[in-house]
Amino acid sequence: MAGEYPLENVILATDSYKVTHHLQYPPGTTTVYSYFESRGGTFPYTVFFGLQYILKRWLVGPVITESKIQEAKEICQIHFRQNIFNEEGWRHILKEHGGHLPLRIKAVPEGSVIPTRNVLFTVENTDPMVPWLTNWFETLLVQTWYPITVATNSRYQKELLAKYLIDTADTLNTLHMKLHDFGFRGCSSVETAAIGGGAHLVNFKSTDTIAGLLFARKYYGCNMAGFSIPATEHSTMTTWGKSREDEACRNMLNHFPSGTIAVVSDSYDVFNCCQNIWGTELKAAVEARGEKGGVLVIRPDSGDPATVVLKVLEILGKQFGTTKNRKGYKVLPPYLRLIQGDGISYKSLGPILQKLKEYQWSTDNVTFGSGGALLQRLDRDTLKCAFKCSFAIVNGEKLNVFKKPITDSGKHSKKGRLSLEKQGNTYVTVEEGNGNPVKDILVTVFENGKLIREYTFDEIRRNAELEMLKNNKRT
Numbered sequence: 001m002a003g004e005y006p007l008e009n010v011i012l013a014t015d016s017y018k019v020t021h022h023l024q025y026p027p028g029t030t031t032v033y034s035y036f037e038s039r040g041g042t043f044p045y046t047v048f049f050g051l052q053y054i055l056k057r058w059l060v061g062p063v064i065t066e067s068k069i070q071e072a073k074e075i076c077q078i079h080f081r082q083n084i085f086n087e088e089g090w091r092h093i094l095k096e097h098g099g100h101l102p103l104r105i106k107a108v109p110e111g112s113v114i115p116t117r118n119v120l121f122t123v124e125n126t127d128p129m130v131p132w133l134t135n136w137f138e139t140l141l142v143q144t145w146y147p148i149t150v151a152t153n154s155r156y157q158k159e160l161l162a163k164y165l166i167d168t169a170d171t172l173n174t175l176h177m178k179l180h181d182f183g184f185r186g187c188s189s190v191e192t193a194a195i196g197g198g199a200h201l202v203n204f205k206s207t208d209t210i211a212g213l214l215f216a217r218k219y220y221g222c223n224m225a226g227f228s229i230p231a232t233e234h235s236t237m238t239t240w241g242k243s244r245e246d247e248a249c250r251n252m253l254n255h256f257p258s259g260t261i262a263v264v265s266d267s268y269d270v271f272n273c274c275q276n277i278w279g280t281e282l283k284a285a286v287e288a289r290g291e292k293g294g295v296l297v298i299r300p301d302s303g304d305p306a307t308v309v310l311k312v313l314e315i316l317g318k319q320f321g322t323t324k325n326r327k328g329y330k331v332l333p334p335y336l337r338l339i340q341g342d343g344i345s346y347k348s349l350g351p352i353l354q355k356l357k358e359y360q361w362s363t364d365n366v367t368f369g370s371g372g373a374l375l376q377r378l379d380r381d382t383l384k385c386a387f388k389c390s391f392a393i394v395n396g397e398k399l400n401v402f403k404k405p406i407t408d409s410g411k412h413s414k415k416g417r418l419s420l421e422k423q424g425n426t427y428v429t430v431e432e433g434n435g436n437p438v439k440d441i442l443v444t445v446f447e448n449g450k451l452i453r454e455y456t457f458d459e460i461r462r463n464a465e466l467e468m469l470k471n472n473k474r475t
């Protein structure tokens with residue numbers, strides 16, 4: 001935002017080859033219009049999220065300055081070992097627009113759930129003198145692939161968890177806390193964790209990735225987007241020594257006499273810990289804590305997830321008893337739950353939930369944590385996010401622009417000015433400028449350096465909410 005001087009230089013936040021592209025468009029080019037889409041891949045729909053961060057972080061305000069132009073000119077001169085930097089182009093932006101970028105960006109509302117192969121946002125230059133500007137910012141804008149892919153992957157897990165809660169639990173009330181973000185350390189950078197952590201929080205309110213909380217506060221006006229609880233790690237358990245694992249467990253009950261706490265219990269033998277420490281030595285203390293509304297969440301952290309979770313449930317069920325809920329599935333006492341934070345991904349979650357169901361255990365009993373798979377084991381190909389030019393004006397002539405490689409039909413691009421319309425329950429990308437502006441779902445979010453439409457986190461969460469929960473339908 002204006003006033004905050006980022007260390008980096010937005011002119012240089014691009015790929016080297018783009019520095020040479022102003023010399024490559026046909027003479028007389030006055031408009032370059034490009035669009036972003038997911039061409040599909042792992043998932044049939046995407047959750048649109050994260051553009052607002054990139055706009056605020058890089059593009060909003062008088063971002064072009066004399067010193068940035070000078071620095072960019074110097075870097076490019078040395079990097080290309082020739083003078084191809086478009087100094088007068090950038091100076092034009094400084095002089096004529098006061099350093100504001102003469103671009104128009106139209107996008108689907110953040111949080112929208114859109115089938116792949118539909119336009120998600122468009123970019124065009126608003127000043128005919130700088131047509132090369134549109135694709136200069138492809139590099140930054142295509143980085144929306146990351147928050148989009150994290151939010152999408154996270155939402156598919158929410159769908160899975162909702163399905164099993166509907167089948168095996170009495171309510172969906174715990175759904176928003178069922179997948180906890182464990183991914184901070186597994187991210188490539190603090191910024192990655194912030195963006196990815198924020199993207200997960202579109203779907204859930206359960207996280208240990210503090211960077212994601214700050215991201216939601218700073219860029220999406222959300223005061224507190226997620227929650228966590230007092231929880232142990234192996235160091236706070238193993239420093240007591242193997243012979244005092246029971247004291248480490250008791251220490252947690254003493255320090256946190258009420259509320260929900262989690263204790264990792266696989267330091268040596270998770271089955272022994274559940275049977276003889278939680279289920280025998282500390283059983284009365286765990287139950288007493290339950291009287292005051294306390295909840296103990298036991299955390300296995302190794303072994304085959306479904307196998308270990310099942311065996312732990314059986315042991316705890318025997319020691320503490322179980323009840324049957326209205327759907328006929330077993331539930332531990334309300335003061336006792338599990339969290340499985342090892343080996344969880346979209347791929348592994350379904351089979352685990354299915355196995356618990358087959359053994360008559362309600363999904364109510366278990367919460368999940370996911371790290372690397374949630375925030376890092378994704379790439380731009382997961383949803384094939386791409387940015388292509390579809391329209392241009394050259395010597396006053398309007399051109400529908402496209403690529404159509406005979407070597408990959410999946411890479412055919414859309415033509416002309418695009419709009420996104422909803423026809424019945426189906427989204428349709430209307431091409432070649434044939435859309436009805438009144439029905440266009442794309443919203444102008446950025447124009448000439450200003451953020452035109454901002455989304456709050458609550459609005460985004462509503463847009464992204466599961467269909468079954470949309471109008472507060474509780475099963």
Ligand SMILES: O=C1OCCC/C1=C\Nc1ccccc1
Pocket residue numbers: 180181182183184185208228229230231262299339341369371
């Ligand atoms: O194991 C972990 O790896 C890395 C991230 C945090 C973490 C656990 N946290 C936690 C939070 C709430 C309940 C249980 C555990």
